[in-house]
Amino acid sequence: MTEDFYDILGVSRDASDDEIESAYREAVREYHPDVSDDPDAEEKFKKAKKAKEVLTDDEKRQMYDQMGHEQFVEAEKRGATDDGGRGGRGGDPFGGAAGGGGPFGNMQDIFDQFFGGSGGGGGNRRGQDLKTQLTIDLEAAYHGTEKELTVTRPEACGECDGRGHPPGTDSRTCPDCNGSGEQTRVQETAFGRMQQRTACQRCEGQGTIYDERCSTCRGDGIVRNQTTLQVEIPAGIKTGQTLRMRGEGAPGESGRNGDLLVEIKIEDHPDFDREGANLQTRKAISFPQAVFGDTVELETFDGTVEFEVPEGTQSGETFRLNGKGMPRPQRRGSGDLLVKVQVVTPDSLNEEQREALEAFAEAGGEDIEVEQGFFDRLRNSF
Ligand SMILES: [Zn+2]
Ligand SMILES: [Zn+2]
Incomplete structure (x- = not known):
């Protein structure tokens, strides 16, 4: 007995791609060599894989249906199924x-x-x-x-109504196929003699021809x-x-x-990157916020959320907001939102800020030569 690809996966001949995929996943669960102790598991797994491969490829499936299992397998061994395919099918x-x-x-x-x-x-x-x-x-x-x-x-x-002829048109049995709708053709091909059954061209497989066409x-x-x-x-x-x-x-x-x-x-979104169920974003904070810590507001797809930046935060540190990422379909819950903070270095200071920062440096024992006009020049260079 020869099993065909439909039997192997246990699906009907008009199964949809989805049905085939899910039958294949079931076969994988059952026969994957890593999980099964069936001695034939590997063979069955390979067969299921092959069956899925052919049946989810529209062109291959069409050829498979036309040729039948044995001829298809034979043809494929000779590499004949990868070209040709849909061939001339009336313009x-x-x-x-x-x-x-x-x-x-x-x-x-x-x-x-x-x-x-x-x-x-x-x-x-x-x-x-x-x-x-x-x-x-x-x-x-x-x-x-x-x-x-x-x-x-x-x-x-x-x-x-999709019939191709106006209602009430006279019809007669197609003389080319005697009403069977099929023609048998014997073809000489690269891989030997093949008998192919195709739809009758004259009646397009209907077995009946009509005297008038729908305009x-x-x-x-x-x-x-x-x-x-x-x-x-x-x-x-x-x-x-x-x-x-x-x-x-x-x-x-x-x-x-x-x-x-x-x-x-x-x-792509300008502010959020997606990594699986997680979202990633960036948030700029000031130097004092990084030093003292602060409650920071962040715009998300669900409105504004707050999170705590602890004191002593370094630029580039990432904070995880649990459950604020993408929802997981079918499963419950959501991924996380990862917020990378960036400490912004000011590129301009007013007089008061400049003095305070100089005092800050001095108090820390740093000896920095601050030129007058430094920030003005820096600003001009942007
Ligand atoms: Zn016909
Ligand atoms: Zn019509």
Whole structure:
């Protein structure tokens, strides 16, 4: 019996990337050679890893589904799965129209990711997942936010309900495939003779052809539409994380839309750096504050907080404010806020300050030659 990659991970053939990832993580927990005493653990671990690798790569998964397990593994040994891939799939009927971006912050054109027709399989195929990006600032990531995202994406044609032909159009059985929707092709390839079953080109896998095409979608059943979606962004999200919006991807058969994957980018912040769940910032204090200690105010994403600078603080010392960092999603609590204090050396003094500082130096036994006009010159040089 040959296990295929879906069996190995115990997922269905239309499993989403998320389902595959989580099945893989489960397999890792069970079979990781460092934790398992199953003698076959290493082998099983490797298989699960390979399965995940192929099934989460859209192109490879498509090839895998088309070729079947054995042929794919065979082909891959010969390095034949890394090129080719999506090959010519009938041109994009909409050309390169409609620009994205422009003055609209989050306008995304994700139509180009979508490669026409439902291509093979037939029956009840799920629509493709689409990917886009959304940029937010660190403060929004701190609090969590709801953002509008405008996307141009493929949707089922409203004129024909996604059928590609006007309601009531006469239909007949496709003569090329006798209604099966499939064609079998034998191909000579670099790695031998391959029998490939593909969707019938004439009827696009439907088994039926229609006498008339819908003029709005030109028979594809799909049009491009601009849509504005509300994206819920959880507090504590990190850059590079992806939110999955169920059913907001490309249309599939029987309403089984793909998902929209929104990758979050977080802009750098001028005052706060993020290090995991911790935030880092800087705070300038004066020389007397460093010497005597003081209660210092600091602006954070949650308003003003106070912290104690103890007497005798050195420039560059870091103070940790517990729980004032980024929230940790899924887990409770937050990281910490690390405040690095900088003791500011004055670059200008008034007469009184100058005398006091000279007296300070003298009282400490320091013998400093202070030239008149020193600070004036220093100031001019900035
Ligand atoms: Zn056909
Ligand atoms: Zn239509």
